[in-house]
Amino acid sequence: MMNAMARLSLDQKLAILSDAAKYDASCASSGGQRRDSRDGKGIGSTTGSGICHAYAPDGRCISLLKILMTNFCIYDCAYCVNRVSSNVERARFTPEEVVSLTLEFYRRNYIEGLFLSSGIIRSPDETMADMVRIARSLRREHGFRGYVHLKTIPDADPLLVEEAGLYADRLSINVELPTDPSVAAYAPEKSPQRIRRAMAHVRATKEARSEKTHTGRRGPKFAPAGQSTQMIVGADGATDATILTTSTRLYAGYGLKRVYYSAFSPIPDSSAALPLVKPPLMREHRLYQADWLLRFYGFDVKEIASAAPGGNLDLAVDPKLAWALANRHLFPVDVNRADRETLLRIPGLGTKTVGRVLATRRHRTLRWEDLQRMGANLRHARPFITLLDWRPRALADEENLRARFAPPPEQLSLL
Amino acid sequence: MRAIALPRIGTSKAWRAEARALLSARVPPEAVSWSLGDPAPDLFAAPSAPLPEASAAITVPQAFVQLADCAVWHSDPERFARLYALLWRLPAERGLMSDRGDPALARLERMAREVRRDRHKMTAFVRFREIEAHSSRRRFAAWFEPSHFTLEPTAPFFARRFGDMDWSIFTPTLAAHFEAGALRFADPPPRPEIAPDATEDLWRTYFRSIFNPARLKPKAMQAEMPKKYWRNLPEAALIPEMIAGAQARAREMAEAAPTLAPARAARIRERLAKPEAPPPPAERPSTLPALAKALESCRRCPLWEDATQPVPGEGPPDAPLMLVGEAPGDREDLTGRPFVGPAGQLFDRAAEAAGLDRSRAWITNAVKHFKFQPRGKRRLHQNPDSGEIQHCRWWLELEREIVSPRLIVAMGATALESLTGDRRALLKRRGGFETTSDGAPLLVTVHPSWILRLPDPAQRENETARFADDLRLAVRRIAV
Numbered sequence: 001m002m003n004a005m006a007r008l009s010l011d012q013k014l015a016i017l018s019d020a021a022k023y024d025a026s027c028a029s030s031g032g033q034r035r036d037s038r039d040g041k042g043i044g045s046t047t048g049s050g051i052c053h054a055y056a057p058d059g060r061c062i063s064l065l066k067i068l069m070t071n072f073c074i075y076d077c078a079y080c081v082n083r084v085s086s087n088v089e090r091a092r093f094t095p096e097e098v099v100s101l102t103l104e105f106y107r108r109n110y111i112e113g114l115f116l117s118s119g120i121i122r123s124p125d126e127t128m129a130d131m132v133r134i135a136r137s138l139r140r141e142h143g144f145r146g147y148v149h150l151k152t153i154p155d156a157d158p159l160l161v162e163e164a165g166l167y168a169d170r171l172s173i174n175v176e177l178p179t180d181p182s183v184a185a186y187a188p189e190k191s192p193q194r195i196r197r198a199m200a201h202v203r204a205t206k207e208a209r210s211e212k213t214h215t216g217r218r219g220p221k222f223a224p225a226g227q228s229t230q231m232i233v234g235a236d237g238a239t240d241a242t243i244l245t246t247s248t249r250l251y252a253g254y255g256l257k258r259v260y261y262s263a264f265s266p267i268p269d270s271s272a273a274l275p276l277v278k279p280p281l282m283r284e285h286r287l288y289q290a291d292w293l294l295r296f297y298g299f300d301v302k303e304i305a306s307a308a309p310g311g312n313l314d315l316a317v318d319p320k321l322a323w324a325l326a327n328r329h330l331f332p333v334d335v336n337r338a339d340r341e342t343l344l345r346i347p348g349l350g351t352k353t354v355g356r357v358l359a360t361r362r363h364r365t366l367r368w369e370d371l372q373r374m375g376a377n378l379r380h381a382r383p384f385i386t387l388l389d390w391r392p393r394a395l396a397d398e399e400n401l402r403a404r405f406a407p408p409p410e411q412l413s414l415l
Numbered sequence: 416m417r418a419i420a421l422p423r424i425g426t427s428k429a430w431r432a433e434a435r436a437l438l439s440a441r442v443p444p445e446a447v448s449w450s451l452g453d454p455a456p457d458l459f460a461a462p463s464a465p466l467p468e469a470s471a472a473i474t475v476p477q478a479f480v481q482l483a484d485c486a487v488w489h490s491d492p493e494r495f496a497r498l499y500a501l502l503w504r505l506p507a508e509r510g511l512m513s514d515r516g517d518p519a520l521a522r523l524e525r526m527a528r529e530v531r532r533d534r535h536k537m538t539a540f541v542r543f544r545e546i547e548a549h550s551s552r553r554r555f556a557a558w559f560e561p562s563h564f565t566l567e568p569t570a571p572f573f574a575r576r577f578g579d580m581d582w583s584i585f586t587p588t589l590a591a592h593f594e595a596g597a598l599r600f601a602d603p604p605p606r607p608e609i610a611p612d613a614t615e616d617l618w619r620t621y622f623r624s625i626f627n628p629a630r631l632k633p634k635a636m637q638a639e640m641p642k643k644y645w646r647n648l649p650e651a652a653l654i655p656e657m658i659a660g661a662q663a664r665a666r667e668m669a670e671a672a673p674t675l676a677p678a679r680a681a682r683i684r685e686r687l688a689k690p691e692a693p694p695p696p697a698e699r700p701s702t703l704p705a706l707a708k709a710l711e712s713c714r715r716c717p718l719w720e721d722a723t724q725p726v727p728g729e730g731p732p733d734a735p736l737m738l739v740g741e742a743p744g745d746r747e748d749l750t751g752r753p754f755v756g757p758a759g760q761l762f763d764r765a766a767e768a769a770g771l772d773r774s775r776a777w778i779t780n781a782v783k784h785f786k787f788q789p790r791g792k793r794r795l796h797q798n799p800d801s802g803e804i805q806h807c808r809w810w811l812e813l814e815r816e817i818v819s820p821r822l823i824v825a826m827g828a829t830a831l832e833s834l835t836g837d838r839r840a841l842l843k844r845r846g847g848f849e850t851t852s853d854g855a856p857l858l859v860t861v862h863p864s865w866i867l868r869l870p871d872p873a874q875r876e877n878e879t880a881r882f883a884d885d886l887r888l889a890v891r892r893i894a895v
Contacts, residue, residue, distance in 0.1 A: 011620050018624040037578030040596050045576040051539050052639065054650055056626040057658050059635025066625060074683045084683050085676030104614045105621075107555065107580060108543045143579070180720070189687060193711075193724065200723045200749040249721055252789030253748075266629045266665055272673040279629055295791075356515040363510045370516030 020071035029112035032225030042143025064115040073119030113147030128156035135167035182236035226257035235264040239311030316406035348380030449495035485527035628661035718784035728779025737820035748785035758864040769886035781833035827862025860885035
């Protein structure tokens, strides 16, 4: 087997190990410390806001070189292309190959940096130690100042995770599935409690490092872009309300920057335990919208769930519109008088538009045209607002109003 | 009509200088015609007299400066005139810059947005190829076609990013060169030939492999990577065949029958196989480490579901004094140790004042899991209810049995309820000695987090001192 591996070219390994990494949704390169190489002594910069260097036809951004160190894995997670019981082709990069690919891609402006993950080989500690070695080599030997995102191995020695945080902008650990029983069922070797403990450790370490010591100096930065996680949607029976409740708990408990939702997608050589389905892309999209409502629009998970009959978000209209349709006694809202919290609840008005409304309102009373210029989606907003020159007709009954927004039902198609 | 021709390099700075001079000379917008490069011959333009030097400093809102510095690079030939017309209105119309409904401002904001997007796309889609080096620094070059005059404002980004290499970016209207750390601009040569390098093949391999054919969404791709950029992206040539083959690939995956696991899978699984989770020990754990281990799998009440971990007690197994608090808080939940958060810090201060050595006492909680409500980025502490206190008493009694302290201090109503069955009238009972339900000596005091919640600083100070007094009572009692 080792002989067969030695014969793989760099190109073949890259094909295998990026194919194996693509089911991780996270590709963000934003947040964290600002750095550059204007001093000429290294390469790379991070500006705080990420850059998507390309888009694949799946609509996903390509910002980082997202690869696995190896797709050999001793775990047997049913949803994963790399599980031990799968017959996919296996490969393993040397640390030098990962370093060189990262730097050469970076110099050509293909990427913002590296997102390195790995199957578990031999033991969690050895796997984590190899990943830390790659990050250390990039930072220390090559003066790399681009973005580094390391997937940490939940069971690895906390000291290795602490070292990883010195080199990485972001650390992440996937909770994988929304509930503990699902993890037990589909990822038997993983422990939800150990995953939470690892996230708690990252948060506690980051906070400890950002505190000033008695000398008034701060320690070295630890994972300045924070930590994130991913949940697979549609592999188990969890409802959207369950998923969002888990997210809320993760955001509050571990200071996560992002929770990624990844629609369970067909993989080569799937497991008999998890029949393949068409990936629920619209459901994934609605979950992201709801996640935004939770984080930036002051919504509570219970409010969102109350407008999601059966615990699942309406696929035909976005969750804010669904909430407004379910709470139409609160509308129409006078855009010229309502406070920020209320404005944020109007369908079709985003945080930016609300900021513009508040700034302009200090000078004059707003009309329909003003709102148009401010970037509001008036098709959505119109029944829910009043302006100096606009008053909606009485809000129609539920079905009528919803039908104006929902796309006409499509004929069901086979896959 | 005054004709002003701005240079192709340094356009923004030149526009600002001209606009400042025009404004201080009170030249109205309709009397100026702007152009880039050589002035277009305007037959009706009278030769204009030179403007006097701008006298008083002109102050404009920062927002205008930012807007102008962006919109000035737009390809719309009207941009200079539009900016000057807005500048002209600023002295008379205060607050104009925050009026997002003003049509002239909205138009310029849109232009600025388009330039920002074009700049962002340039930082994303420039593709360097390695070319022959002149020095020890590696050298790269790229050809790029922006929609606006974007290279000059964007080049510093590349200088900060690619500090240790030399590079050139050529566009149809301008070239930028970065050599030995110095950035300069020049008129562009005719489009240069830059030969592809070998790394481009690896990049194409990556682009092909990172794509998930089961999630085809070409419209989402094109919204962010419009076709106008494709001709200079080495990976874009692959897109049509990737789209064409996607559905067949997804179908193949779905239809393929599950295969038999490879032989090594069974070996590895055997090695990893854990003995089934041990059933809850029939006997009560008899040592503190065994207790902490058993606590891990406690399911006596549902609090474990949302908590990170249980927080066992801490201290020497033969401690003469046992301190019982309420339940772990945020910090305790994260670290797995009792009394390490803000309440723990207050406790430490009071203990020090009372001459109580924390490391010689057993410190624990009446309830072992954190109870909370998530609220945004924080978790709001919630008091455990009677049922939870009741379920967790099992653990506290076990701790008491193993440690068998000479005195127990109940801090707060929850501990008091757990130990005596009665949580009422805490403030009346504080500082007094009682006995637990099963007859062990007990001292009653408040919980340090109650002190932290007092609004008045003087009262907090006062109560901290009283809390220390209570602890001193305890120290004295066990010293006898």
